[in-house]
Amino acid sequence: MMEGRTDRDPVTGTETTGHDWDGIQELNTPLPRWWLWTFYLTIVWGIGYCIAYPAWPLIDRATAGLLGYSTRAEVEAQIAKVDARNAEVAARLASADLATLERDDPAYHYGVAGGAAVFRAHCSQCHGAGAAGALGYPNLLDDDWLWGGTLDAIAATVRHGIRNDTDDDARWSEMPAYGEFLEVEQIAAATEFVLQLSGQAHDAQLAASGAVVFADECASCHMESGTGDRENGAPDLTDAIWLYGGSRESIIESITNSRFGVMPAWGPRLDEVEIKAVTLYVHQLGGGE
Template sequence: MTKNVTENKPVKGKNIDETTGVETTGHSWDGITELNNPLPRWWLWTLYACIVWAVGYTIFYPAWPMISGATSGTLGWSTRGAVAQDIADHEAKNAQLVADLVAADLPTLAPGDPLHRYAVARGGAVFRANCSQCHGSGAAGALGYPNLLDDDWLWGGDVASIAMTIDHGIRNDTDPDARWSQMPAFGDILSKPEIASLVTYVISLSATVEDRAQAAEGAVLFSENCAACHSDDATGNRDMGAPNLTDAIWLYGGDTASLTQTITQARFGVMPAWGQRLSDVDVDAVAVYVHSLGGGEQAPE
């Protein structure tokens, strides 16, 4: 607060504003002096209470950063410890369900069964944390990453086959039981015109092509070079991870340019062996979750 002052009365070394009777700070600007009003008592007591609370907090709880950590506080409490305890409590509540899921025969789990519902819920959480980065949050896949919603499977779509794929991965060098297949780079085997004919034939398996003569030439090349893996009718071979070429579902694209690149250079997609990172129950849960997305198949008889 400021006040025009003509005279200030000195009282025992203090400058007192004669109009308000309040001590001034002694500062003056063009005859205007600043009053030194005391802070309200409620504000001071609040400040003192905050100081006391802060001192108590630093004694009982983690507070001051140090070189390699922080003061732990006499109570030994930490947010990490609280989260760990919550996780432990959650796991304890679900311990029986976890044990049952590990021991269960996955193909026999029926939708609607409490254990199946638990597996889907747990598997969905694990999928979103570990698998969605490649397959998408909705599991619809992307270029080079399979769509897990449809019924087109490279290695089998029953729950046991899905679990094995998740557990051991595909074409990785960390798990000796990984799914493994390797397509030759036909650019080192066939000429460009031959590859063009082969591309035309592959496209003709699921769409209409204009150059039927070229497609016929490609059919001969397919029989000589590709049928061993993709089968004579081009419907694929799950034992080898060879895709069905007749269904117009393409992992790397089904247009002329994409197929030319695939045949010329080959593809070599790699999936981690999640069994080395996830627990057995999490692998089983993810398998049940993926199987439940809509494209899951019945176990082969």
């Protein structure tokens, strides 16, 4: 180091910090003073923020902050704002007759969009997010309906449910388990007849005797033609749609032990607007009548 003017790098003339490691000096390029003040300002801001807003974690919550702000309250306020904005169209939907509601009515769009949300929250667990159902849970996209596919029929199903014991108006029917009073041969014959009804490969001879069994035991609900009866939720056996599968084994299983699909009543859980909305949504999925 030079005498007199210590702490200057001889090559660049820049001041050094005086730190020296094995002859390597640290040059001092000062930060601007305002940068330092900005840094202090952020500290002051940070302290103020901790006082004003929720900040310090406690055992089961954080300090509330003087402003009483919470993200939860903010979301609630936003939801309330949206609800207030939709109040008019929601009231319109609540009082509307679904059958005569025009497709370009704002209440219709509100219903379909809101119904999609209701469906995902309450219905998709059984019927699937895409409403395609599953084995034992009806596909709501097709053109086949057990209890009817009109808006009123869908709304009644949603409101009261099926075969539940909580709603007196629930849709009800109960197929006997024929395994208890038909011979295995009779069930096999009836099965061949059902396969014949739906145009599948079958044993014609057995089917002929199965027709007798069918006329005696099944036709009261499934009708002579096998096209079913929506009053009783009896499936159409002549079409290509099978709730429990249309294979020989599955049909034998259905006849022997019967089926008993249950849907809860949504009337107590959803409000009028939600029921109408989800009805509109289901109706426009591709199979509405």
